[in-house]
């Protein structure tokens with residue numbers, strides 16, 4: 170590999186892993202050579218080699234192929250002149266695995282996943298947030314990840330875009346590689362399956378293809394709806410599937426909908442797919458979205474130490490972005506990157522500026538009028554009293570609650586909200602919103618009211 174290629178590869182890894190991970194784990198690697206499909210890197214400590222191998226090995230393999238290197242395996246060798254290298258022990262996370270014996274050089278091998286695709290090191294069970302909408306899928310995936318006797322075959326996971334199907338499949342593969350390194354685990358998308366099938370046909374290597382796929386212990390095929398309508402690929406998939414099930418080998422399939430609902434998929438395949446356990450990932454709810462954001466923020470805090478995050482921002486995003494987790498994650502990434510670039514804390518204002526397009530796209534159709542109506546019903550007061558000038562507490566508090574919800578659930582500006590509340594000034598609205606923000610954390614009743622109202626408005 171040339172210096173230029175190594176430089177490009179490092180740039181790609183920096184982009185994928187972020188500054189901190191990159192500085193801790195990748196920068197200390199010294200590229201040595203590539204020989205007979207094995208790329209060797211020198212590492213200052215065995216611990217570092219093991220950690221990188223376990224967590225980033227597949228990613229490095231993938232990136233090597235991206236820069237045009239044909240590598241099957243990555244090898245980490247303890248550098249001879251360790252004394253000259255900076256020690257990285259201080260930079261190592263406390264939770265990382267203990268150092269292995271120096272006599273056992275670490276290796277990340279892709280042999281076990283050929284003909285599969287590389288796994289994303291970030292998609293583990295640890296990083297998967299569990300909530301009501303995905304708890305069954307998660308439990309089933311966990312069970313399969315244990316690598317015990319095959320109880321349901323296939324495991325069929327389905328759900329809308331960006332709800333965590335791929336994440337769960339990779340997590341199963343990581344888990345199996347750890348607990349059952351003896352198993353030949355293959356993960357690939359249905360598209361890659363088709364691509365390899367067509368390639369084998371073209372190169373007259375069908376026997377190799379069949380043998381390869383029939384020798385796996387666990388086969389995972391992502392986005393199986395892709396092969397609908399592609400007759401010969403379906404045929405081959407069907408045979409592979411049957412051969413593995415007959416040998417009692419575990420199969421895990423994902424799709425964007427239930428087997429019976431995939432159009433142009435042969436009936437015999439549909440019924441095969443329904444034989445095992447079919448579980449769906451439901452659309453996320455508010456709690457799950459908030460949980461995911463909180464767990465991502467923990468990672469970002471390491472990457473951007475010292476960056477301040479105002480209270481209420483995560484709740485706001487969890488309310489407002491309900492499309493899918495990918496969009497939610499993207500929004501948070503952008504927010505942190507933006508705030509760190511401009512060197513400002515992440516406030517509600519900054520969030521609204523930075524994510525204006527995302528927020529507009531996922532805007533809910535809740536109107537100010539609807540909020541006012543629901544809030545007045547909830548507190549049993551007349552709408553005219555809530556909007557009117559009276560300042561007694563019985564009206565003022567519901568009014569502030571309604572203003573707060575308008576700010577949270579609509580894209581109306583403070584002056585616009587003020588106008589809709591009997592022509593009040595925007596500072597009055599701001600005061601009301603802040604007051605409710607404070608009370609939310611101190612007063613259980615207010616928090617409960619807000620939650621009930623939000624649910625009612627979202628329904």
Ligand SMILES: Nc1ncnc2c1ncn2[C@@H]1O[C@H](COP(=O)(O)OP(=O)(O)OP(=O)(O)O)[C@@H](O)[C@H]1O
Pocket residue numbers: 292296297298299303328329330331332333334335336337392425461494495498
């Ligand atoms: N419960 C969760 N906890 C943490 N991260 C999640 C969760 N669900 C989804 N994600 C994240 O959301 C992103 C999209 O998830 P993933 O790629 O697994 O979706 P998918 O269901 O396979 O979507 P597609 O239908 O587009 O293939 C990933 O970065 C994933 O880590």
